[in-house]
Amino acid sequence: EPEVTQTPSHQVTQMGQEVILRCVPISNHLYFYWYRQILGQKVEFLVSFYNNEISEKSEIFDDQFSVERPDGSNFTLKIRSTKLEDSAMYFCASRETLAGEQFFGPGTRLTVL
């Protein structure tokens, strides 16, 4: 069964460093999302992406964040200068249609030291 994949599963970085989190959405899906979950808290929306552009972003998604779909399969989230409070589990999600299920990847646990 097709699934969303994410790499790496864990990422440890120093404050101020850049990180790139990678996702491969399900191949025939058109809508892509990033969410994050700080330990013990609810899942929060970061950004949605469609037709090679951002369609919506939350207040969390500031200038330090960017997303890209560099080719036909990958979808990346870049954090330019990480802060301690960026430590969280980051989830990529995709869906084929707006009426359909939104499937999530296994997540990347980001730890900023």
Next chain:
Amino acid sequence: SQQGEEDPQALSIQEGENATMNCSYKTSINNLQWYRQNSGRGLVHLILIRSNEREKHSGRLRVTLDTSKKSSSLLITASRAADTASYFCATDARGSTLGRLYFGRGTQLTVWP
């Protein structure tokens, strides 16, 4: 805000018993989705119920939706120890740009063998 809120926050039952979790939300929706999350892991999609549906079944899962009360319930019948996880409802708000989901804080279900 639109966020779904689950109730109870924690539920502890014996194997074989049924588990019922509730979700309430605030604004009109296109659909509502339920997810399971094992500790520190990814979000597994369980079931999607559309705003014009009242009940849906999938295996041991039964989901109901009452749009007049802005609430949904997830019933797991004949629970197993492997059902131990956090369960989240996520709403797909009507009018939302490209289907971002709003998550509640989840119900932590513990099933004792």
